[in-house]
Amino acid sequence: MNHPDLTRKKRRTVWLLSLLVLGMFGFGFALVPLYDLLCEATGIQSVNIRTAADNKTAYAAGQPEINKSRFVTIKFDASVHPNLPWEFAPVVRNMRVNPGKEYLVNFAAHNRSSSQITSQAIPSVAPWQATGFLNKLECFCFQQQTLAGDESVEMPLRFVISPELPAEINSITLSYSLLKLENETAVIQEKKRS
Structure with a gap:
């Protein structure tokens, strides 16, 4: 060559x-x-979740008219990550709601351990096409939840279904997965000491 x-x-x-x-x-x-x-x-939920302020602003800007002739079934579901020793469930499992009307539902949580634990709820909506039409005005999922050992609490969810929800969607499932948050600050401080 x-x-x-x-x-x-x-x-x-x-x-x-x-x-x-x-x-x-x-x-x-x-x-x-x-x-x-x-x-x-x-239909996979992405990380694009609106904040409470966004939802309140959008809702207040154009108070939707209540559609009293239409009903949508909302199913609530809750799951807890295996490493979180909490009980977590919706107080009400199903609701029939009118689009445009504001509703309040609670989720009950109980820390079964003897120590304080912080968690974060991650929401998911099915079918995915309904995601933009379910407006959470107040939700425990907007902040971390900290419970002392053996503490119980009811956490509010205030929501409204947009009257613009497509007619073919007559049932929505709102699921929350509760995850344990590790105390990263304590871990960082411990590393600095060593």
Whole structure:
């Protein structure tokens, strides 16, 4: 093999590797929009959850008219991560609601352990198409919940279903998964001491 052929092959290899790196870089930027599209297409809940202030502002801006002729069944579900020694359940499992009317429901939580534990509730709505039409005005999921050992509490959820909810959706399931939050501050302070 002569020297010019070897140089040409090396240049081609460098060129192909450069294209590969550029392609990987572009793919990295495309991941977020692709993930959002995948979540939307499959009905997977993404991390895009509106805050309490957003919901209150949207609700107050155009107080929706109550649709008394339509009923939607709301089912409430709750689950607790295995490493969290809490009991957690909706006080009411099902409600028939009129779109546009504000409702209040409570979820009961009990810390079965003898020590203080902090948790965070993660909401999920099914079918996913109803997500934008279920407006949580006040929700325990907006903040972390801390319970002392053997403490019980009822946590409020104030919500309204938008009258714009598509007619084919007549049942919505609102699920909450309760996760234990580790005390990261204490861990960081302990590491600094050592």
